[in-house]
Amino acid sequence: MYHSQLAMGAVMADADGWQLPVQYGDAVQEAAYLRETVGVSDVSPLGKVRVVGADASQAVAVLLAKATEQTVGTVSEAGSAFEGGGKLLSACLAPDEFLVLTPTGMASSASNTIQSSDPVCAHAVDVTSGLCAVSLVGPATHDLLSRITELDASPAALPDLSCVQSRFSDVQGLLVRRDVNGIPIYHLYASREFGEYLWEALIDSAKEVGGGPAGTDALLGLRERD
Template sequence: MIRRASAYGCKEDLPIKQTALFNRHQQSGASWIEQYGWQVPAYFSKPEDEAARVRESVGLADLSWMLKFDVKGYGLKNTLALGEGAFSWVLGPLHALVTCNPSRRREVMDRFQGLQTAGADLSLPPPIYVTEVTSAYAQFLLAGPRCRQVLRKLTSLNLSEASLPDLACGQSSLAHVHAIILRHDLNGIPAYQLLVSREYGESVWESVLHAGYEFHLEPFGLQAHQLLKA
């Protein structure tokens, strides 16, 4: 449980959310930290060592706590302008996935509200429909020079630089489960964000670790992730 101030100034107990990988991380010896209301691994070993392994080979992190919004509607005919730190990924005609750090929630929601109301014709449907899907997906970060070699064992999606460059996305089967694959490099380090339905999170996590065994793939925590982004 986490203690937070309510709107009336008193304290109330609110549960900390747990990702689909909580039990798996617990078994792996994770040290925990609260991140925007989620219980996430701070580290599994020394953060500096975890970051070094990612830079040299490959690592896997649980980013399920990141904000995710499913956006649909004719308003997507134009590019979504959501500001720095929020990313709009095209999933299909008039369909996008928006991801961002939870610290940007209010700003992103305000922008959604503006898009829904600016110049809207009340006789027409809203320009966009927005559904938060943060808890619906397990979201993993596979990063490092070897990440493409690991991913190729699990999906038939064309991962070449020409087909899936930085900030591009695709949808494909991943370890026999439908997945959204986002290419989002970390300061020049090749990286992919993998989104699957929460119910398949643990099995896909295990499949990715198994595929990366020859490269000594291990999980890394929030502190190493912050070092890699710095």
């Protein structure tokens, strides 16, 4: 996604070895997208740990106690005990498969913690570098999603703290919803090889509903109110 973002005028900054857009030249407009229509943001540095095995829920419960209560399609949230804090999410993809989502730079610690817990039939793999991640934020997010997927992503079908695997602009991906201050927020994860294509498809769809790209400055402003 990097070269497409540069072509859009992105000002970049380092985030744990990744280059992320801080802004695209108009931070006020980008913040307005998030509040009023929809903003599209690159959040690929967020940590991603795949946990598989018959005891996957027990393994994930080392970090998020409620993981053992999760059903397929649900998301659990907990504060991180790692240095730096932040939130951890666990998305239940199947009875024996979870994706644990961590703040930037914490995936390795999360994976090691799971692997060093009491022996269980589960395996944790840090897949951060293999998946791109794009955040879709704002009240018009559903309108954007309706343009790129046949999935019913309405608030009733995909409420806060839920997840679903489907195709988005013909790319297989995982959609995770976690709202902030009543503002709909979806994170879309897909194989990094489709990153540039998916980014451009999302930006085109966002523009159709009055939205556009938003950098990390605008996102941080939203998060500070969380």
